[in-house]
Amino acid sequence: MSQDQTTYRPEGLTANRTLLTISIILSIVMMAPVAWLVGLSIKDNKELMLGTESVFEFPYTLVNYLNILYSSQAFGWFFNSLVVAVGQTIGVLVLSSLAGYAFARLEFPFRRTIFVIVLFGLAVPEQAVIIARHQMFNWFGLHNSYVGLILPDLSSAFGVFLMTQFFRAIPREIDEAALLDNASPLRIFWKVLLPLTLPAQATLGIFTFLHAWNDYWWPLISATKKEMFTLTIGIASSQTNFAQSEGLGFLSAQAVFASLPVLIVYVIFQRHIVTAVSGGAVK
Numbered sequence: 001m002s003q004d005q006t007t008y009r010p011e012g013l014t015a016n017r018t019l020l021t022i023s024i025i026l027s028i029v030m031m032a033p034v035a036w037l038v039g040l041s042i043k044d045n046k047e048l049m050l051g052t053e054s055v056f057e058f059p060y061t062l063v064n065y066l067n068i069l070y071s072s073q074a075f076g077w078f079f080n081s082l083v084v085a086v087g088q089t090i091g092v093l094v095l096s097s098l099a100g101y102a103f104a105r106l107e108f109p110f111r112r113t114i115f116v117i118v119l120f121g122l123a124v125p126e127q128a129v130i131i132a133r134h135q136m137f138n139w140f141g142l143h144n145s146y147v148g149l150i151l152p153d154l155s156s157a158f159g160v161f162l163m164t165q166f167f168r169a170i171p172r173e174i175d176e177a178a179l180l181d182n183a184s185p186l187r188i189f190w191k192v193l194l195p196l197t198l199p200a201q202a203t204l205g206i207f208t209f210l211h212a213w214n215d216y217w218w219p220l221i222s223a224t225k226k227e228m229f230t231l232t233i234g235i236a237s238s239q240t241n242f243a244q245s246e247g248l249g250f251l252s253a254q255a256v257f258a259s260l261p262v263l264i265v266y267v268i269f270q271r272h273i274v275t276a277v278s279g280g281a282v283k
Contacts, residue, residue: 041065041256045247052248064253074254076227077234080146082261084219084230085212087150092159092208093201100163100197101189105175115164121157126217134221144228149219153212159204166200167193202269209265231258 039055040048041064047054068074102108103115133152142148170193178188219230229237235254 037252037255040249040252042253043249045249048248064247064249065257067250068253068257073226073229073234074231074257077229077231078257080149080223080228081213081230081232081258083146084149084215085209085261087146088153088212089205089208091150091154092156093205095154096156096159096163096204097194097197097201098189099160100165100167101193103160103164104167105189105193106185118157118160121155122161130217130221137222143222144225148222149228149230152218153208153215156204156208159208162200162204163197166197170196206265206269210262213262 036055040052042060042062043055044059044061044063099118103111137143137148137152142151174192174196175188178192183192214232215230216232216236219233220236223229223233226234226237231254235251235258
């Protein structure tokens with residue numbers, strides 16, 4: 001046997017066990033609020049009115065989840081959030097990919113200056129322009145509409161920066177080979193370069209979807225009609241009128257219901273995030 005196979009290093013084994021123990025403890029701490037929320041969602045509301053000490057004690061019930069489907073507006077709010085999140089995600093991916101390709105591959109006047117101006121958008125908080133945005137959308141009558149909820153966040157400075165960096169990482173020889181085959185710039189973008197940026201697009205798409213799904217600030221201002229509420233606004237409106245709501249268990253079930261799409265999206269696309277972070281976008 002080689003020396004590497006026979007050498008025993010107890011200090012390394014102890015360090016690994018310590019890191020594993022710390023990771024398990026931190027995981028439990030992070031999952032505790034989630035477990036508490038799920039426990040509340042499957043308890044009877046009348047029992048919770050007496051106290052929340054019985055969260056992890058039998059009996060349990062699914063009546064709160066059934067009430068979401070049959071006796072509340074949460075499903076409509078869910079649909080609104082889905083439309084807004086999917087619409088924003090598709091729009092950001094299309095616009096950011098086109099802009100990233102232009103900044104990274106094309107030559108046009110004031111390209112560097114325009115790119116710096118776009119990056120300035122990362123430093124401008126949304127609250128700084130909220131009054132002007134509200135007045136603009138009010139003039140065009142876009143409040144209480146899907147267009148009004150989707151349109152403001154389509155200009156993603158982070159998305160443009162991310163896609164620009166990924167397009168720059170692709171070797172120029174690929175473009176030159178495509179040009180020898182008489183491919184147009186649009187064809188090079190669509191057929192050659194865009195497929196290579198799928199990890200970056202998946203990462204940007206997940207971040208955009210999560211931001212749109214959890215957004216509270218703009219829907220609170222733009223959506224004033226209850227039928228146009230997103231899930232974040234709808235659940236918050238139920239919580240502010242807790243005395244008139246259907247109970248703590250029902251509100252917890254709504255919160256779990258609102259979190260499921262985010263969990264599903266992350267589980268499906270998490271490998272693309274790992275690929276993007278590890279630099280595997282370009283082989």
